[in-house]
Structures are given as structure tokens and as C-alpha cells.
Amino acid sequence: GQNIDQPTEMTATEGAIVQINCTYQTSGFNGLFWYQQHAGEAPTFLSYNVLDGLEEKGRFSSFLSRSKGYSYLLLKELQMKDSASYLCAVRDSNYQLIWGAGTKLIIKP
Amino acid sequence: KAGVTQTPRYLIKTRGQQVTLSCSPISGHRSVSWYQQTPGQGLQFLFEYFSETQRNKGNFPGRFSGRQFSNSRSEMNVSTLELGDSALYLCASRTDLYDTQYFGPGTRLTVL
Numbered sequence: 001g002q003n004i005d006q007p008t009e010m011t012a013t014e015g016a017i018v019q020i021n022c023t024y025q026t027s028g029f030n031g032l033f034w035y036q037q038h039a040g041e042a043p044t045f046l047s048y049n050v051l052d053g054l055e056e057k058g059r060f061s062s063f064l065s066r067s068k069g070y071s072y073l074l075l076k077e078l079q080m081k082d083s084a085s086y087l088c089a090v091r092d093s094n095y096q097l098i099w100g101a102g103t104k105l106i107i108k109p
Numbered sequence: 110k111a112g113v114t115q116t117p118r119y120l121i122k123t124r125g126q127q128v129t130l131s132c133s134p135i136s137g138h139r140s141v142s143w144y145q146q147t148p149g150q151g152l153q154f155l156f157e158y159f160s161e162t163q164r165n166k167g168n169f170p171g172r173f174s175g176r177q178f179s180n181s182r183s184e185m186n187v188s189t190l191e192l193g194d195s196a197l198y199l200c201a202s203r204t205d206l207y208d209t210q211y212f213g214p215g216t217r218l219t220v221l
Contacts (some may be wrong), residue, residue: 030207033209033210035212040197041214041215042199042212042213042214042215043152043199043212044212045209045210045211048209087151087152089152094165095206095207096154096157096165097142097154097210099151099152099154100151101150101151102151
């Protein structure tokens, strides 16, 4: 079967750095996505990785290792507005998105 | 460019009724996917339409159906509503299978 694992919840302090991990086992691989979802709102696209390595976009970076079936999202200089759920999704061999359950990130002052 | 729009944004129905939700994708996007999201649950995939054809279907009962029109707008129908159908229903569009999905604001359905 296809499976994506993320921690259910994480807590971090304003101004700090947090790393959210995602491991996957899917039928084929055609890219990995990270989305941010604030409570009661729709998910918004954050990043996309299809090759191994680090993609940096401002305070957010995403890393991929295809051989290990592993990705992480790194958030720097945390702000209160970063409190949200972070969803990891893998596009499989059928170009279908397989979603993790999401990681709820709580930022404390 | 306008984003994905969904109507209605909120809906209250009673058990046994049926409901139709609408999604208008971003202009030029030919793929529309539907998801159900309940508290504490991840996104549960319902189905995807591409150029008016259903490409993929998730593990939902036959009470859940959908369709896509020639202008790429899509509708989702749920018949014989159950209390467990209360959820946020999200629609997402992309230009083609190789593109990123972009989500609409969702329709919050409450079944009483």
C-alpha cells in the first residue's frame, strides 16, 4: 500500500527553527509537495521537490532524499503566523497525489 | 488570474437529503480534484476529473459522485446524506497532471 508518515503535532518557540519530517512509501515517485493549512482554511502551496537536495524559498526550505523516501520542511525565524498544519504529499506513478495526515505546528511566544 | 472558487461556502442539510457542490477551477486548468477533510483527518481523496473524464476515484461509497463540464467546472453530489458526511469539502485544480494543485476555499457541509 501507499503510506506517508508525518508527526501529528510539534511545538516550537517564536524566532526559533523547526524541522518537520515526512517519510513515504508510494507506487512510484513524481515529486513531493508541501502545503500549509491554517485552521478552517484551504491548503496553500509551499514547495515542490522532485530531485534530491534542498530547495530554499525565503524562511522556508524543503529537502528531499529519494533513496531514503524522506523529506523535511525547515522553517526558520518562526513567527506566530506560522502556526498551522503542514501537509506532505507525494505524486505517484499515476500522477495522483497521496497525502499525509499533516503536522500541526504550535508556535509559542 | 482568479483562483479556484467554490459555492456555496457553507451548507446545512439534514440526514437523508442530497447536496450538490460546485467548483470553478483557475482559468486554463483542466483537472479538478475533490477532497473531504474532517477534524483530525488528512485530506481524503474523492475523485479527479480531467477534460470531463474521471481519472481516479477514492474509496468512498457510491453516494458520492461527480462530473465535469466542458468549461472545466465541476460538481460533486452526495445523496442520502449521513451525519458522518459533515466535513470541509475541498476542490483543487491544476493545468495538467504534471502541475501543482491549487485549492479553493472549500465548502463546509454540516449534516444534522
